[in-house]
Amino acid sequence: MPKIKTSRVSYPEGWELIEPTIRELDAKMREAENDPHDGKRKCEALWPIFRISHQRSRYIYDLYYRRKEISQKLYEFCLDQGYADRNLIAKWKKNEPYVGPCNQGPGKQPGHLPLPLFGSKVEEELSSSAHTHTLCCLLSALAES
Structure with missing residues (x-):
């Protein structure tokens, strides 16, 4: 008999503050992925997806590094769960004047x-x-x- 996966993700403290924005950006991402791209080049069809992905990563980056409104635990959780792009944030942090x-x-x-x-x-x-x-x-x- 196969094992039943019961691993639920426990959200760190402060998740309630950013959850509505993350969910809204996820909904926009689903719309962009399901949007018909007839007549567009392949790269043009991907532009909205990249834009939303960058927007979500930038939101988390700003909350942690600029405004300092989220904890390191919540920041790491967002990176581990794929809500933000770790490499993109590293690039922004490196190029910060x-x-x-x-x-x-x-x-x-x-x-x-x-x-x-x-x-x-x-x-x-x-x-x-x-x-x-x-x-x-x-x-x-x-x-x-």
């Missing part, structure tokens, strides 16, 4: 690269400072002006 206050000068914080200033309005404002200007210096000067 350094954004932070620049008050220590170049070379003292990771991600500081000197940038040339060529006749900009910001050049006049920053010309009085003693160190080579970095991207975060320029961004903070632009935000102030």
Whole structure:
């Protein structure tokens, strides 16, 4: 007699917060997969599927890394259950730019690269400072002006 599989997935704490959005994106994915693709090229028929997959992965990425609204356990659960693409999130995390206050000068914080200033309005404002200007210096000067 064959074994009956009774393994139910136990959802981690916080699942109730993201479940409606995940279910909605799953429904959109089913619609995109079942949508007739007459007259479209094969790649054109796959575009909506990739878009929804990226949207779902980006939603989970933003909740964990940007807003910090979900726990690591819930994040790992979503990756393990296939609700998000682990490799795509790794790519986004790797390419995330350094954004932070620049008050220590170049070379003292990771991600500081000197940038040339060529006749900009910001050049006049920053010309009085003693160190080579970095991207975060320029961004903070632009935000102030």
